Each structure stands twice: as C-alpha cells, then as structure tokens.
Amino acid sequence: MNMDQALQELLDDLAIANRILVNEGVLDGFGHISVRHDQQPGRFLIARSMAPGLVTADDIVVCDLDGNVHDERGRKTYVERFIHSEIYRARPDVMAVIHSHSPAVIPFGVTGQRLRPICHMSGFLGAQVPVFEIRHSAGEVTDLLIRNQALGQALAQSLGGAAVALMRGHGNVVVGFSIQQVVFRAIYTESNARLQSEAARLGEITFLTDAEAQATSDMNDMHLDRPWEMWKRNALAG
Amino acid sequence: MNMDQALQELLDDLAIANRILVNEGVLDGFGHISVRHDQQPGRFLIARSMAPGLVTADDIVVCDLDGNVHDERGRKTYVERFIHSEIYRARPDVMAVIHSHSPAVIPFGVTGQRLRPICHMSGFLGAQVPVFEIRHSAGEVTDLLIRNQALGQALAQSLGGAAVALMRGHGNVVVGFSIQQVVFRAIYTESNARLQSEAARLGEITFLTDAEAQATSDMNDMHLDRPWEMWKRNALAG
C-alpha cells in the first residue's frame, strides 16, 4: 500500500466512523472524531464543521496543532478543534480522538459518582475516569466550549494518561491508538455508564480490579476488527 | 423573497416541524406547534385539529389571539389553542409555541423536583422551570385542558419570561423566537429531563450557573441550522 492509498484508507475509515458513532448513539447533530495524519504527526484529519451523520471522505480537512485549518477550498472545522489539537500535542501515543455528548455519560460528569469499569468490555476506563471542570480554568461564566488553546491544554492536562475524560455539564473525550480502538472505547464508555447507573441502585458494585482492567483492555485490543465490521455494516444498512 | 414566498416557507417549516417533533418523540398523537403570522402579529398559524404526524402545509389554518379560526373552508383547530393565543398576546418576543406531553418531562411536573439545566445544550431552561398548577386557577375538578382564554392567561402568567413551563399532570409548553429555535428547545427539554432524572439518583447535581445557562443558550442560538437539517432529514427518511 503506498502513501496515497494509506491516506485514502484513513479518510474512508474516518468518514464511516462518523456514521458508526451516530448510528450507535454516541454522536447526534454535534460532536466530532479526528485521526492524526499518518505522514505528518503535527497535523490531524477532521470533518469540516457539519453534522457527523453526513460526513464523507470529501468533507475531511487537515488541521495543525495550533488549530489552523490547511484547506485549499478555505473550509473551516469545528470551534472546539482545540480539544483535538492539544491532546495530540500532549499525547504522542494518541492517534485518534472523539468528543461527544453521549447521553448516559453526562450524569457521571455532574455528580460525585465516578465512572469506573463494571465489566470486561470497558477495562480501558482504568482505575477511574477524570472529570474536567472548566470553572477551574475559566470561571463560572463560560459557554463550556473548548474555544482556544488554553482551554484545550487544561482539558489535556485533566485527561493525563487516561483513555477517557468527562467534561462537566458538556460531554466527554475519548482517545485511542487507532480509529477502530477509539470508536470501540467511545461506544463502551456509553455502555458502561448505562450499566453502572443501573447497578448503582441495586447496591454496592464490585468493579474490575486494576489488574483486571489492564488485562481485559489488552485482550479487547486484539479483537477490534469484529465489532468494527459489525458497526460498519449496521451504519451502512441503517 | 416576496411576502408570498416568506409565508409559504413558514407553512412548509411548520409542517415539517410537526413531523420532526413526532419523529424525535416530543409529540405523539397529541400536542401542537404554532408560529406567529409573519405579516399579522395578532394572528398565528397552526394545524387544524389532527394528529401532528400527518400535518402538511395544506392543513394549516390561521387563528387570532381570541382563539377564533379564520378559514375559508371552515376548518377548526385544537381545543387548547388558547395556550398559543394567550402566550402570543403576553409575550411579543415569542414567535413560535409548542405544547407537548413529552414523556420524560411529566415526572418533573408532578413532584417537587424542579427541572434545571444539566448541560450546555439546555441552558435555555434558565435558573429553573416554572410549573403551572391548574388547580390554583380552576379548582380540582377540571380535565386539565386549557379550554378558554382565562386558563390561557393563567398559563402565560406562570410562564412569565421563561422559555419553558411545565403543566402539572399534563405536559409542557415551550416558546422561542423561531420554529427552528422552539423545536431545538422542545427536543432538549425532553433530553434534559431524561439526563436529570438519571443523574438525580447518582447524587447531588452540579447544574449550570445562571451565567453558564445564558452563555450556552446564546451560543446554541447561533447553531440552530445544523440540528434542524439533521432532524428534518431524519423525519423525511423515517
């Protein structure tokens, strides 16, 4: 596969990932997924500012880590592109980023209850999931959006080395080493939130130990193809 | 765009708004949406009395602020048209009104728990949402419907300057400066109710501050097109 083919594959996967995330209830009219450029690590690929359910490969633009779009057609991307740029800057291991308002996760960002891995599909959540409180960086009068580099950096700092960070009153961000992995993680973050919310009312929960979380996360990373193909098929059919 | 074109666009938007609200689970066989007439501020447009899921532009009639329908074909509209007429009378800023029984909101109208903005998509809810108790105006033997001008006025008074008012044991009313805005608000009122109900059982909730509510509301008002186009496409496809 030559360089052009590899890039085209990345564009195609990013386009279908948008549709998968809408179809699986992670994104609605808002939210976005990006992937680091395969040949220029200081740039990433993301859709122009539009509803994710309509994204095709032709809608994807190139953005650098300062949040500048490089596009011959002069297209723009999302206001909150700094979520992506600053995480790519802070985390060289991260190759793909999703920002969503996936619904079951919201309650864990606005209460004291921390999101933790309840089953083997969500071991990637680790010991517990950090919560980013924008008030600590920008006070109590913001519109909660990550509108600039400083806020992006603050969010990246909250994320630290984790796979997921919640954003209070807003949504969450998920990172991974590939489009397939980050999609898997976003879908199972939502699933874990639903299950934990149900379990919390039945009694005290036995979460995964740290070692179980690590072992299940490693195991799932070896089986990313199977659910990806299923979600792809469902998104194309739905 | 001439006057006829502007009116036709309003009729088309009102018709598709009916279908959007059914498709997104805000309306079922009952409930209605109206828009103030673009050339006659003392009149509004609303479907004749029928299931909202079937409304076309041809089903829309003109009603005045006393609740009288002006229709050459002698068609009638909903019994509860006074919800609309009295809010348009009391609130010159309001250009569109939705009355629905959207399900997740009902519990907040019959308990002490007040609906408040839990995330940046529903900042328009403001500090908190008023609840209209029909017993205070008409006693304990009504059928809960807003059947006349007096009840419409009492409801408009409860609403005050807010975007949303709940109606105890009945449903809610949502207002906006356009069809697109009022549809956005109705959908995210339902969404906020679902999220708040889930979060309430996890612990104490950090709601938006008043300043955050205002800032996020202003921000969302600049992005009404994107979700509108998505909901429209889904309604036409579904």
Added chain:
Amino acid sequence: MNMDQALQELLDDLAIANRILVNEGVLDGFGHISVRHDQQPGRFLIARSMAPGLVTADDIVVCDLDGNVHDERGRKTYVERFIHSEIYRARPDVMAVIHSHSPAVIPFGVTGQRLRPICHMSGFLGAQVPVFEIRHSAGEVTDLLIRNQALGQALAQSLGGAAVALMRGHGNVVVGFSIQQVVFRAIYTESNARLQSEAARLGEITFLTDAEAQATSDMNDMHLDRPWEMWKRNALAG
C-alpha cells in the same frame, strides 16, 4: 350498515387491534384481545391460539361465556379465555377485553406501590388499580394462568367496576366499551406505569384527584379516533 357489514368491521378492527398492540409494545408473543359479539351478547370474538402479531380477520373464532369455542373448523383459542368470558359475564357494560404482559406494569403487581393516574391521558385508572393475587384463590402452587371458570370469576371479582386490574407476577387485564377505547387504555396503562416509576424516584407524586380522573377520562373518550388512526397507520407501516 347491515348486520354482516357491522360484524365484518368488528372482525377487521379486532385483527388490526392485535397488530397495534404488538407494535406499541403492549403484547409480544403472548396476550390477547377480544370483543363482545355485536348481535349475541353471550358470546365474544377472539383469535385462535396464535401469536397476536399475525392475527387476521380469518383467524378469529367465536367463544361463549362458558369458554366453549363455536367454530366449524374446530379451531381452539387461548387457555386463558376464561379471563374474557367471566369478565363479560360479570360486567354487561364491558364490550372489549385485553390481557397482556405489558412490561412497565409488571413491577406494580409485585410490590406495594399502587398504579395511579399521573396525568390526564390515564384518568381512566381511577382512584387506584386493584391487584389480583391468585394465591388467595388457588394457593401457592399454580402456574399463574387463569385456566378455568373459577379463576376467571375470582379475577373478575378483583376487577370489580374498574377499568384495569393487575395480576401479580403475570400481567394485567384492561376493559372498555369498544375496541378503540380498550386499546387506548392498554397503551396508556403501560405509559402511566413508565411515568409513575420514573416520578416515584424524584419524590412524592401529585396524582390526579378523583374528579380530575373522571373528567379527563370522559374527555379522552371523545377523542379516541385520532390516536386509533395513528396507531393503525403505524402498525400497517411497521
């Protein structure tokens, strides 16, 4: 409309009612709806023993109030036909009966929490809904089915003059003066259960007063056509 036409219409309505109830989530592979014969009040019409989602007018048989099927083709109906026969015997005002396992209602049959009308769509529930405990009639070793006349009579006695009775660990029975009304009631019984279950965790609930329940029930009975036509369209499309 002559006698044959009236009967054919009843058969058609009963067949489509089966499909509506499946489509709206009241029935699944089990449960049944019957209507009293329009010319022979001592008999009723009900599908032969089969999945309700597949019932056509041709699948409907005639049953008498002793539970005997009168069918030239020798077809049989459901084991639990005594639910229907004994309610028709005890309640001359009842023209249609539904027995279902509609899911949100089950928890109210197995806990101390009583089902009560939470909003104006379900005023027909009245002051509160009786619960039939089969152990009081037949001890603790039954399979919970209403297998004979004695159990049917005990259930009818629990129902009394109400519109709905719950059956502990089993399901519920709903009665009405027409197919349209009983379908409306079954769908809104399920809806009320969902809403009441959600509201119960938010705090103390303000239910309809008895007078509100009566007034809203009377009001809804004048508007049965609109939701019926919508449910019918959805069932035929789905």
Added chain:
Amino acid sequence: MNMDQALQELLDDLAIANRILVNEGVLDGFGHISVRHDQQPGRFLIARSMAPGLVTADDIVVCDLDGNVHDERGRKTYVERFIHSEIYRARPDVMAVIHSHSPAVIPFGVTGQRLRPICHMSGFLGAQVPVFEIRHSAGEVTDLLIRNQALGQALAQSLGGAAVALMRGHGNVVVGFSIQQVVFRAIYTESNARLQSEAARLGEITFLTDAEAQATSDMNDMHLDRPWEMWKRNALAG
C-alpha cells in the same frame, strides 16, 4: 427424517438462533450459542469465531468436549469454547448453551442483588441464580475470559443444576434441553433483569414461590413454538 436431515435442521436452527439473539438484544458483536451434536453426544456445534449476527449454517463447526475443533477447513471457534464443552460434560441433560453479555443482567452479577423470577415467563430461574466469581478460581489478575478447561469446570460447578449462571463483570450463561428452550430462557432472563431492576426501586418484591417457578417453567416449555416462530420472523425481517 433421516440422520442427515436432522443434522441439517439443527444447523439451520442454530444459525437462525444466532440472528434471533442479536435481533432481541441478547447478543451484540460478541457471545455465542451452541447445540450438542444429535448423533455424537461428546461433541457440539458452534459457529466459527465471528460476529453472531452474520452466522449461516455454513459457518458452523464441530467441537469436542476437550475444546478441540474438528473441521476439514481448519477453521477455529471462540476462545471461550470451554464454557460450552465443560457444561456439556458436567450436564448430560443439557443440549444447548448460550453465553452472552446481555445488558440488563450485568448489574445482578456485580452487586449483592440476586436475580430471581419476578413473573410467570421466567420461572426457569428457580429459587435464585448463582453468580460465578472468577477470582475464586484464578485470582484478581485475569481478563475474565473462560480460556481453559479448568475455568470451564469451575463455571460448570457454579452453574450446578441451574438453568442460568451469572459471570461477575462479564455476562451470563444459559442452558436448555433444545435450541428453542435456551433461546426462550436467554431472552426472558434479560427481560426478568429489566423488570426486577425497575421493581426493586418501588419496594419489596413478591417473587414466585419455588412451586410457582416450577409450574410456570413446565407450562412455558409446552409453548416454545409460538415465540420461536415470532422471533424467527422478526429476525428474518429485521
């Protein structure tokens, strides 16, 4: 029906059972169903390692009770085949096994709340459902998968003579005397978990007595065809 016809029917039923379980929300991209070989009780039929929603009769392989696949084409089956092999070894009465992550059941595996039969459709759950804790067999550092014979035996021991066993932080296993019965049980295990979770917050639950559980289980076993045909039709249509 000769031997070849009987086997072909088993293969066809196993393939459609995979699709039914996906369509009814018991399986997603993971999980599996097997059936004991009709002529070789020391072997069982199961799909090769793939997403259950895509399984056809041609994808099914033969596996022995030591977990070895016998396939001319050299295909492999799931890592967790030892769930099936060790249960078939320990339970001669078992003819079919499902392992799933069906969502409503997960909370009952990670809390002190035990899954018990709440209504007549799930009497097969018996007095209460055992929970398998892998830590007791393999410590706190596993990936929770049943990767070998020893873990399969430990799980089979937890199951004992029951119809269902939960697997902490992972999923559950359901057994039956036929494909039709095990599918019925898996679907109603999920349903019972949803209902019990709802009922638990309304108050103390009256579960089925042991005698009721037995009687309803026996009764349902005589009516497995009706829901099977419905689920099959829905899976083929969906």
